[in-house]
Amino acid sequence: MQALILVGGEGTRLRPLTSTIPKPVVPLVDRPFIAYMLEWLKGHGVEDVVVSCGFLAAGVRNVLGDGRGFGLRLRYVEEPSPLGTAGALKFAETLLDERFFMLNGDVLSDIDLAAQWAQHEESGAKATLALVDVADPSHYGLVRLNADKSISEFVEKPAPDQIDTHLVSAGVYVLERPVLDIIPPDVNYSIERDVFPQLIGAGLFGWPGDGYWLDIGTPQRYLQATFDILEGDVETAAGRRLGSSYLFVGDGVQVDGRVIPPALVEDGCRIAKGARVGSRAVLAHGVSVGEQTVIDSAVVLQGAEIGANCQLKSCIVGAGVRIGDNCTVEDGVVLGEGVTIGANNVLSAGARVFPGVELPADAIKF
Numbered sequence: 001m002q003a004l005i006l007v008g009g010e011g012t013r014l015r016p017l018t019s020t021i022p023k024p025v026v027p028l029v030d031r032p033f034i035a036y037m038l039e040w041l042k043g044h045g046v047e048d049v050v051v052s053c054g055f056l057a058a059g060v061r062n063v064l065g066d067g068r069g070f071g072l073r074l075r076y077v078e079e080p081s082p083l084g085t086a087g088a089l090k091f092a093e094t095l096l097d098e099r100f101f102m103l104n105g106d107v108l109s110d111i112d113l114a115a116q117w118a119q120h121e122e123s124g125a126k127a128t129l130a131l132v133d134v135a136d137p138s139h140y141g142l143v144r145l146n147a148d149k150s151i152s153e154f155v156e157k158p159a160p161d162q163i164d165t166h167l168v169s170a171g172v173y174v175l176e177r178p179v180l181d182i183i184p185p186d187v188n189y190s191i192e193r194d195v196f197p198q199l200i201g202a203g204l205f206g207w208p209g210d211g212y213w214l215d216i217g218t219p220q221r222y223l224q225a226t227f228d229i230l231e232g233d234v235e236t237a238a239g240r241r242l243g244s245s246y247l248f249v250g251d252g253v254q255v256d257g258r259v260i261p262p263a264l265v266e267d268g269c270r271i272a273k274g275a276r277v278g279s280r281a282v283l284a285h286g287v288s289v290g291e292q293t294v295i296d297s298a299v300v301l302q303g304a305e306i307g308a309n310c311q312l313k314s315c316i317v318g319a320g321v322r323i324g325d326n327c328t329v330e331d332g333v334v335l336g337e338g339v340t341i342g343a344n345n346v347l348s349a350g351a352r353v354f355p356g357v358e359l360p361a362d363a364i365k366f
Contacts, residue, residue: 001046001117002097005037006088007105008054008079013218016336016354017318024051024105025063026222027301029229029238029282030248030264032063033216036108038070039237041101044113047072050095051105052088054079086182086189093180102191104171104215108225110235111170111211119207120174123149126203127179127196130172132213140168141192143206151204154197167206170213176203219316219334219350226299227280230262238264250285257289272308290325307343324361 007024017026024034034051041049049072053060060076067074077092089102099120101113111130120128129151131143137158142165144153155162169192182195189195196204212234216225225234230246232239242248246262249255253265257275266285271277274292282299289295290308300306300317307325315333323329324343332350335341339353342361347353 001044001101002048002050002099003041003046003101003103004050004052004089004092004096005034005103005105006052006085007034007060008052008082008088009106014216014222016334016352017219017222017316019355020337022053022059024060027284028108028216028222029226030241030266031238033108034060034064034105035070036236036238037103037105038064038067038072038074040110041103041113042071044117046101046113048097049074050092051076052079052092053077054082054088082188083186084188084190084194086191086195087187089175089191090180090183090185090189096177096180098177100175100177102173102175106216107171107213108216108228108234109170109172109211109213111172111209111213113172116172116207116209117174119149120205123205124203125174125205126176127199128174128205128207129196130170131167131206131208132170132211133166133208134168135166137163137166137168143167143169145206145208149205149207151196151200151206153200154192167208170209171215219332219352222316223297223299223314223332226282227262227297230264230280230282232262257291266302284319301337318355 025032053076079088083091116130141154141156142158146152183189214225216222228234229236229238248264250267252268254270256273257271259265260278263278263281265283268286269283270288272291275289277295280297281295284302286303287300289306292308293306293310295312298312298315301319303319304317304321306323309326311328313330315329317335318337320338321335323341326344327341328346331348333347334352336355338356340358342359344362346365
């Protein structure tokens with residue numbers, strides 16, 4: 001089986017994390033985000049993956065290589081300009097099989113792709129959309145089905161009185177190659193808005209799937225995905241690494257404080273006396289944590305240095321960040337790569353500090 005993954009977006013909603021790192025390879029717990037998708041595909045029999053790149057494409061290639069590390073064949077196409085979801089599909093046409101998966105590259109899921117593929121074959125569909133049940137479909141486009149699971153209608157951002165189903169598209173499709181004939185070449189074209197409506201009544205089906213699904217497009221969802229992996233709410237190789245203790249502490253880690261599961265602390269980290277890491281915390285390689293500092297429900301990426309008597313909660317700290325003593329960083333704050341925060345600062349309310357910025361001591365009590 002084959003899959004096409006679209007990763008051409010700039011990841012603007014995840015900035016400043018994506019200011020220096022392509023969104024597909026932003027670290028999530030212990031591996032690049034797209035690794036979860038590749039492992040998921042591999043587990044359902046996919047062996048050939050085409051990655052459609054755009055922004056910072058070389059960074060994606062450099063991290064993923066040719067796919068041998070994932071037991072897959074990986075090939076790449078690079079859009080010359082943004083072409084939309086259908087335009088990107090058309091641009092990859094020469095590499096695609098007669099039947100293939102197409103996936104949006106910002107989905108974390110463990111739904112049963114083999115079952116979706118099987119329904120597609122049995123129904124004789126031209127396109128089969130994986131559908132998931134969400135509590136509030138008003139932020140998505142809900143999908144209405146006929147009794148035979150053919151799609152009857154899409155309703156974009158439905159009003160409360162229009163919500164008669166909670167099924168939304170999961171951004172995972174099984175497509176037949178003739179679908180590409182609908183798409184004009186070299187134009188910006190959307191598969192969701194321009195292609196699928198043309199297939200209603202002509203071979204467009206939905207497959208309602210059970211399991212975990214999350215669109216990781218914002219810092220809040222990035223943190224939620226981290227916590228869900230740590231707590232085993234989604235089936236992943238990273239979760240299996242944590243095991244039944246929901247805890248991983250790597251080689252050469254110096255722990256003079258405490259680590260409370262679920263948590264992952266990678267090789268070379270140092271946790272000073274009186275410090276507490278966890279629960280729901282990730283420290284990437286080489287992070288140092290000062291005395292009496294508390295890191296709770298937070299992600300601290302590679303090589304960051306956190307001073308003494310700090311409080312980090314519900315935040316994301318980029319690689320190489322330095323935080324001085326007596327700082328509070330909480331409530332959805334994201335610090336980009338290489339940021340320096342002087343002592344006695346308070347950052348909260350979802351503040352975003354972009355890469356390389358330096359804040360002197362006592363600069364902000366946000």
